[in-house]
Amino acid sequence: MTDTKIIDGKAFAERLRADIARRVELLKSQKGITPGLAVVLVGNDPASEVYVRNKGKQTREAGMNSYEFKLPETTSQAELLAKVESLNLNPDVHGILVQLPLPKHIDGEAIINAINPAKDVDGFHVINAGKLATGQESFVPCTPLGCLMLLKDTLGDLSGLHAVVIGRSNIVGKPVAQLLLRENCTVTIAHSKTKDLPGVVRQADIVVAAVGKPEMVKGSWLKKGAVVIDVGINRVNGKLVGDVDFESCQGIASASTPVPGGVGPMTIACLLENTLKAATGLS
Numbered sequence: 001m002t003d004t005k006i007i008d009g010k011a012f013a014e015r016l017r018a019d020i021a022r023r024v025e026l027l028k029s030q031k032g033i034t035p036g037l038a039v040v041l042v043g044n045d046p047a048s049e050v051y052v053r054n055k056g057k058q059t060r061e062a063g064m065n066s067y068e069f070k071l072p073e074t075t076s077q078a079e080l081l082a083k084v085e086s087l088n089l090n091p092d093v094h095g096i097l098v099q100l101p102l103p104k105h106i107d108g109e110a111i112i113n114a115i116n117p118a119k120d121v122d123g124f125h126v127i128n129a130g131k132l133a134t135g136q137e138s139f140v141p142c143t144p145l146g147c148l149m150l151l152k153d154t155l156g157d158l159s160g161l162h163a164v165v166i167g168r169s170n171i172v173g174k175p176v177a178q179l180l181l182r183e184n185c186t187v188t189i190a191h192s193k194t195k196d197l198p199g200v201v202r203q204a205d206i207v208v209a210a211v212g213k214p215e216m217v218k219g220s221w222l223k224k225g226a227v228v229i230d231v232g233i234n235r236v237n238g239k240l241v242g243d244v245d246f247e248s249c250q251g252i253a254s255a256s257t258p259v260p261g262g263v264g265p266m267t268i269a270c271l272l273e274n275t276l277k278a279a280t281g282l283s
C-alpha cells in the first residue's frame, strides 16, 4: 500500500492569492494602476450567485477593483452585448467575465466572442482558444490553469508522462489537454463515447476527470502511482462529491485532489492571476 498524498488546493490557492496581492500592491505603487475585474451575471442561478459573490470578495481582498453587474433573466442578447461593449471601452476594467451558463435565449458564443480578447480573463474567446492551441501567448482558462499548477507542484517536470483527460468541454477538457501537450505529456482525451474507459485510464500517469458524473472514476481503474486531478463538483444528497471515487483511490494513486478543497479554490486564484496579467499587458 502506498500512502496517497492529498493535494491541498485550498492552501496552494491561498498562497497564490497572497502573492497576487503583493504584486497588485507593487503595480499600484509603481505604475498607479489598480487592476479591475468586471463580472456580469444574468438571471438568478443559485450556484452562479455563490460563485459571483466569492469572485467579488476575493478580487477585493487581492486589492483589485471589483465591478459586479446583476442583470435580470429577461435581459436580451442585444442588451447584454451592449453591456459587454461598454466594459470593453471602460479603461478601468482590465478583465471581463460573463458568468456561464447564460439563459437559453442568449447565444453564449456570440457574447463570449464580443469580449475584447485582451480583457478575456476566462480565456474562452475563440482568439484565446486558438492561440492556446497554436502555442501562442494567451489567456488560459482558469480551471485548467489551476489543474496544471497543482500537477507541476506535485510532479515537477511532466515531460513524457501519459495524461488521460476525461471530458472534452471547451471550458476544461480541451484546454487542459492543450496545456498538458505544451508540457510534453502524451495526451489522450476520453469522453462519453470512449470504449473501455477503465482500460484507457489504466495507462495514465495523470488522470484529469472533468465529466460531471459523481464518483464515476474508480480506484480499480488506476495504474499504481497515478496522480488524480478531480475537476468535478457534484451535489449528491446535499454533499459535494467529485467525478472520482476518492476513497477507492486511497493506496493506489500516489496523489489526488479532494472535493471540496482541491481544484475548486484554484479557479478564482487563477482568475485573479489572469486579471493582473490583463492589467499589466500580455508579456
Ligand code: GUN
Pocket: 097, 098, 099, 100, 101, 122, 142, 143, 267
Ligand atoms: N461557470 C462555471 N465556471 C465558470 C468559469 O470559469 N467562468 C465563467 N465565466 N462561468 C463559469
